[in-house]
Amino acid sequence: MLNPSTPKPSNPGIDPVAGPAPQRKKRLLARLHDVRGNTEQLVATLGPEDQNLQSMPEASPAKWHRAHTTWFFETFVLQPFKAGYQAFNPAFAELFNSYYNAIGEQHARARRALISRPDVETVSEYRQSVGQALDELIKACPENVFDKLVPLIELGLNHEQQHQELMLTDLKHAFHFNPLAPAIGHAPPVPAQAACADPAWLEFDGGTVEIGAVGDRFCFDNELPRHRVYLNNRYQLANRPVTCGEFSNFIDAGGYADPLLWLADGWAWIQQNNAQAPLYWSSCAGDRRIYTLSGWREMDPSEPVCHLNFYEASAFAEWSGCRLPTEAEWEAAAVSQSCDGHFADQRRYHPQPIEAAGKQLPAGMFGDVWEWTSSPYAPYPGFQAAAGAIGEYNGKFMANQMVLRGGSCATPKGHVRATYRNFFYPVDRWQFSGLRLARDA
């Protein structure tokens, strides 16, 4: 029995209390430079045109991500706290505001790629300028101000990490339209010749569990408040995510042609899009190659399947005689584990086969692929959005989306934790999204 237990913080974050101010400032500055440096690292091999790609309204250019995350610090930290701060460019207030209506108008999301100017060099200067101003502010501010800055900067850093992941998924989506098949990830190993062993089932107690963040470290507001959920049944989780080989069997068995396996909206999605395989799988008959951020490669039957939408994940579960876990079930099973796995720091940007045999706990809960849950994204009981514009961060999206858990191969290491709630529309599949089977015991 795993529950209840306190979630293990995976994100080192910043302990807002401990230690004298100078050391805390030093730690915050180091983390600030580290996280923001990672953003720049991601675009190191990208040309200016690469950085300005936008393949659909939901995806944004890398240059925009770089500027928007900078705008976030400028708007929520520098403007209110740095005396006499002058905006780098007043036009950026509109250009790089994503969706904060409380701040002001926004440049149309679908037209972000039309912003050829500011160019990449100017955006680099913008990042440096804001970075320098943040440094100055942190170093110079009195301790009572610093205490106010810490949660905002920590939010800005976690926000920037989220955009680091989106930079990768958005770039992948744009690149895959190019017949030249650009590649930026590390070269993958040779695919396994044999499918991996069938998954084993691990069992968990039902009853009352507590989920949600404790609140002693950084978390997003949507992880709060910690609260009780009653699980009606003992349940089982597969000891690893579903693999490409298993999903391939689903396809070969006619899974995409059998309406009885699909949610009604999912079946309508198939009809409208003529979907026949996960995103990025070759559409040529008999060709089981997959486009990855390292280019096209043979599908590896032992690696976790990804780029599924919720409908595909649900249909696969139905076909398997199983179901998706609820987010509470998932969290209860994950909470006692450390957040290890394959993350973006490995620069593979693709899920890898997971060694699960013989383990007492489900493997691959963190990293590799986000796992769709059966839980609609809704406020926890007693949820309160933050005051002010920051309150638009999460709460207003709590409709029509589903919760995913665990992070992916494109998630920055250290960013996720057991209580972390990601959310996308059921139709979305450009994220590294897969699934883990569940069933009642």
Add this chain to the structure above:
Amino acid sequence: MLNPSTPKPSNPGIDPVAGPAPQRKKRLLARLHDVRGNTEQLVATLGPEDQNLQSMPEASPAKWHRAHTTWFFETFVLQPFKAGYQAFNPAFAELFNSYYNAIGEQHARARRALISRPDVETVSEYRQSVGQALDELIKACPENVFDKLVPLIELGLNHEQQHQELMLTDLKHAFHFNPLAPAIGHAPPVPAQAACADPAWLEFDGGTVEIGAVGDRFCFDNELPRHRVYLNNRYQLANRPVTCGEFSNFIDAGGYADPLLWLADGWAWIQQNNAQAPLYWSSCAGDRRIYTLSGWREMDPSEPVCHLNFYEASAFAEWSGCRLPTEAEWEAAAVSQSCDGHFADQRRYHPQPIEAAGKQLPAGMFGDVWEWTSSPYAPYPGFQAAAGAIGEYNGKFMANQMVLRGGSCATPKGHVRATYRNFFYPVDRWQFSGLRLARDA
């Protein structure tokens, strides 16, 4: 403290066990004739063209509703159980199948109004022919077959009642495009001159509650299984639904122009549709008239507001500093009440002011307006769809929709109960949908 208690069955249904077979058959036949006769009653004042109206894909012609509900009995009762049964017209298998993929192909939903033939007379003959065959089958079948028929016929009758409500909402949607403003409902009383008193708050315990149907009477599969839910907080419900007068205040206060009140998808919906008031409210500035099934009339500030979508209900709750109840909270508060209220048998087809003052329990929980809850429509823990094509009835719609509770002025009397779950997309507002405010205690 209201919980736990066993839900009160509001639907008399058929006791599948009690009594000798002849009496049970007699009771079933009486109910069959009653419910199916109500369908015909609804179209008694409609011309053939009225019966063939379709104003959007989501709404269907009354003639189609009449034929589809008949097809349901023919397909799920007569075909499998009546030896030698010949289909009234084999083409109807496709024409009047709504969405049962396990049965076969379906005529395109958006093109139901193109089925001028069969005409209304032929559909009447179809209904009579199937009705007669059902009578014969029920009267002649042995008891062991009768025991199998009862739940299917009961499902067919509840199904037909659902379509009776849709006939009204769909007709209203089509009629309101006609400048002649057709009217079929009973004439309304003179609107109240004064707004009603402010709502009072009634408080309920949190903790573990049981919700869902007990299963001893008819219920839909989506009400099962009965299960426990943990309510984290004591909570309060308003003693009556929100009124037109209150919603009018929200409009006057600029509610439709303030993005901070709205879910992101709701705000996008406003932008795309230039929404400024509930559906059927006059779009002329300064004109607070409402189109009803009795024609245009002055808005009555004391009557429950309806034809809101989920976004409008949520925004109003946000503006009020409250929230919507979860479906568990709603059910726990409703379960001990009898299912009284203003239903379709009154032929007003419009909500009426509700007398709530001084009552110990929330008034107007049943009838008048469906109440949006904050709960996404999802399977209960352990939910199992029925075997076969009937399994497509509810389960495959468990994504992207929200739960509404309590029935409306267009719901047949006796159809709903405390455990009854209705569901529509957040954007839908052609149903008689309103809201009741909730808040944490």
Add this chain to the structure above:
Amino acid sequence: MLNPSTPKPSNPGIDPVAGPAPQRKKRLLARLHDVRGNTEQLVATLGPEDQNLQSMPEASPAKWHRAHTTWFFETFVLQPFKAGYQAFNPAFAELFNSYYNAIGEQHARARRALISRPDVETVSEYRQSVGQALDELIKACPENVFDKLVPLIELGLNHEQQHQELMLTDLKHAFHFNPLAPAIGHAPPVPAQAACADPAWLEFDGGTVEIGAVGDRFCFDNELPRHRVYLNNRYQLANRPVTCGEFSNFIDAGGYADPLLWLADGWAWIQQNNAQAPLYWSSCAGDRRIYTLSGWREMDPSEPVCHLNFYEASAFAEWSGCRLPTEAEWEAAAVSQSCDGHFADQRRYHPQPIEAAGKQLPAGMFGDVWEWTSSPYAPYPGFQAAAGAIGEYNGKFMANQMVLRGGSCATPKGHVRATYRNFFYPVDRWQFSGLRLARDA
């Protein structure tokens, strides 16, 4: 050499000058009753639902056509000329105005099928009431008023004949979505077993020709003024329209799969619609049946092909190494012929094989199928639209459409003439539209 010659009036029309007023009135009344009676004849076998069908915005319900043609007389004859005339129903001014902005607002074209009320009986009363008022006006008016009425009533009658054809084409479009395949035309003969003989070529002079109406009988304003056109080359026309057998060869030769045969916009239309055959041809591989207003029947290889759009007609001509005729070429070849052919009075509502062998003039120029020309619909030099709202009749449509000539099997006998210009968008194919090949001599 056929040119120049004065066009032969095929439409008996009304000689506005000859004879004493009483006889002229008598003739006009007879014609009025005859034409308007034909409209009612067309709907004699249609039920109310049939009369209210609308399958696309471009097509209108038969009931609407009946009311709109009545509105035309009410608006342009009764309102201005009958002292004290009271509108049958003031709401009809908006409901049954098609596109006359000078008259006022119009009910949305795409929502004409939502007008279940007025019902068919009321529309019949409307027609009778306006008919009676017209009779009274004609009989009672002084001769100077009668002289003003004649051209307006004649316009109204020709207008009503145009809508008679549309009633048939619009009904066919709606009926073909119904798997019951309603039939209203006379039963067709058995298809010919053999294809007809190859077409012969008939040659015509180039040089200056005069086209357009002389103006001594009724014509539409778009046929005026008569003017000179210089034809640069001697040219040839096929002695009959293209047949289904010939078009079938085009399909079998891969005509719909070869982009080099198609105009760019036509190729885009194919891609978007997956077009593979003319409208109403069975989409099942190997099935060469055609839906007609007499139901489904075997394609007759010897009958003129119809329900082609301009792109299909052009591609067929390209594949044949020929071209479409210009409207001037067509008119110059047609002007000396009498307007005989298969028209709607035969109630076949489908083109019939045409006997062309041995004739000195092209056969089948009138009736059977409208023939696409290569001429965009543009004003003749010096064109002047009529003053007032009547001026909206033709002129404002002179962009983006192509001219068709000669009438079809759905055109009222006596309605067309050599100078008659019909026009549809290149993409349209729900009319009885075919083609005749042309080439330079």
Add this chain to the structure above:
Amino acid sequence: MLNPSTPKPSNPGIDPVAGPAPQRKKRLLARLHDVRGNTEQLVATLGPEDQNLQSMPEASPAKWHRAHTTWFFETFVLQPFKAGYQAFNPAFAELFNSYYNAIGEQHARARRALISRPDVETVSEYRQSVGQALDELIKACPENVFDKLVPLIELGLNHEQQHQELMLTDLKHAFHFNPLAPAIGHAPPVPAQAACADPAWLEFDGGTVEIGAVGDRFCFDNELPRHRVYLNNRYQLANRPVTCGEFSNFIDAGGYADPLLWLADGWAWIQQNNAQAPLYWSSCAGDRRIYTLSGWREMDPSEPVCHLNFYEASAFAEWSGCRLPTEAEWEAAAVSQSCDGHFADQRRYHPQPIEAAGKQLPAGMFGDVWEWTSSPYAPYPGFQAAAGAIGEYNGKFMANQMVLRGGSCATPKGHVRATYRNFFYPVDRWQFSGLRLARDA
């Protein structure tokens, strides 16, 4: 009387006959370097992101234009004529083919901006590589091959000039979405304070005129064959194009709100797009600023109005009691003039006030603004598209578009002539398109 006369060649082109081969090669090489150098000159001040902008499917990135024009030479000159030529990159065959189905598949037009790679440097190398290969081929080929090369290279150069103009119009369309309002044109002079004088009317004979190219110099196939057109009436042309001041009067008089001025399709366009002024005019009430390629500036009432679509041009003409000229009328009036005017070599990229007073011929026929004619774009009598893939250049677009004449401020100097036919859809307005009034004498 201006007609008939032989059109004056404005495009120096290459005399394919005169002179010995070495001199002809030298002249061709000089012209090749000159035209292709102008393309590179146009992007000299653009960053990589600027060069990759695409704001709508109809507009293409500058980088794509640079590569496509190079592909044109590679495909139609190098591949067939240069022995052993190896494609620079085989993937470019698909990436940079615009619409030549005879050559092969094409990358989707709407996704040209997704081609971040090849980057601008690689495209520059591509251009240099192909340029060098062309030089080698021209220098080395025998005279009989050179005679075959000349018309293809001349076509390629004229093709490249057309794309030079599109680079400017496409860039302007993309830039205007950027609130930073990028500017690349030379700074404009101060707007005139006073409106210019009313236009004078110049009169021309009717009767038979000859239009179309003589064919002794380069022309596009759509200018052939030269042929006779009969003009039915003497006609008048305004001595200059319509100005911004005049169009401003049309707006102030409610021109965009009066349906009686508009073609039906134009009125529908207004309703759908809420159009209230020409493209690039400020949408703020009372603000008469215009976005130009030199940034935002005050509207100059004396400069020719541009960025009108055909509907706007037609409505203005209707409001003025005039009409648009036919292309034959325009050409007959232009044919005796030299092709002087404000072209792209001035780098203003915006029309300038035209001095027309006292001239015997209409001023501003060439350069400044393309002038909409009333002529649909159709093949001339006897038109033959070129054999092979080149035949797709013009012929397949001869439907649904209208002819414009005379070139614009974005047209390369020397590119147009009196017989030159440009064509766009009636709805298009991102070209520098204006109008000149005409009327019957």
